[in-house]
Amino acid sequence: MSPQRFDLVVTGGLLADPLRPEPVPGDLAVRDGRIAAVGAPGALAGADRLDATGLLVAPGLIDLHTHVYDPGTDLGVGADAVGVHQGVTTVVDAGSCGSDAFDDFTENVVGPAATRVLNWLNISRHGLVHGRRELSRGPDDIDEAATEKVLREHPGQARGIKVRMSASVLGDSGLAPLRAAKRVAGRAGVPVMVHVGNEPPRLGDVLDLLGEGDVVTHAFHGKPGGLFGSERQARSAVERGVRLDVGHGSASLSFATAERALAAGFTPHTISTDLHNRNVEGPVHSLVTTLTKLLALGLTPQQVIRCSTLHAAQVLRMEDELGTLRPGSAADLTLLRHTQEATTLTDADGATRTAAGRLTAVAVVRAGTPRSLPVP
Structure with missing residues (x-):
């Protein structure tokens, strides 16, 4: 040339x-x-x-789990504030919006941003627009047809489905929202990202429903249960291609859990932040700070770069576009x-x-x- x-x-x-x-x-x-x-x-x-x-x-860093629906939700932080201003070229909003607000998110967040902004579309039609118990009302919170329609009509933007599977979110819904997410994801041909935290449901029961390419975010939290409350099922899930993501957040990266996990062979596949306006001043700060925390636990610079570039791009099924330095x-x-x-x-x-x-x-x-x- x-x-x-x-x-x-x-x-x-x-x-x-x-x-x-x-x-x-x-x-x-x-x-x-x-x-x-x-x-x-x-x-x-x-x-x-x-x-x-x-x-x-x-390659441009990819943050696989953020909340940048600002001002559409009370957690939203500016996409560029946690994107290009912090050295991150791609952020993926993890379920701030569902099918009801997708058009507004695209117009008011994706369009103006210098950062590339992608979506994990919340299986709840409301996303987090009305608060953080978005799956507590049962079937009324989920519109499978509308969710699938967004995924099929906007494949470049909506890369998968987010579902939050912890007691504080679900009410009496149990595993039903995850089963709905897997049905829609299977028809649309996209992965599912699952938030895990306070049980119920047991992490093992969640893992049993996941398959190759799906992502467990907050995998290294320090709450009761977790990886070592369902270790056999966690190993089986990783063996069949379920990906473990850090998803630091306000309450979801425990050094003690991560050290135990690394010693047991559970290495994070991707490193993300769960950045929003209540943790950007601490304890999370930025994706690069989160990468440095994994350096402190023994990963090498090349490993943490791989987790936040190539591996993240593979999860998004965009490895031909992002995540490497290939011409x-x-x-x-x-x-x-x-x-x-x-x-x-x-x-x-x-x-x-x-x-x-x-x-x-x-x-x-x-x-x-x-x-x-x-x-x-």
């Missing part, structure tokens, strides 16, 4: 492609919002250059600094751990356009 046809060359950094075992020195060229070429240091020329010296050049994929990039400095971090239960190093987002490239991050 002729050098003058490159719109941008990112030069001097370490390319942290999750398809590789480790980052490698190299340059990356962008044209028309796509990655056009990857080459050795100094091998690519272009009119505009982005100096990434000393930085990791990763032809979207030119969404996150430039990260990995510094060797002791950092004390706090989980959702108030426990602390110290990481020997930390990740900091320095800049993003979104659809080929570089963006510096606001000064903290």
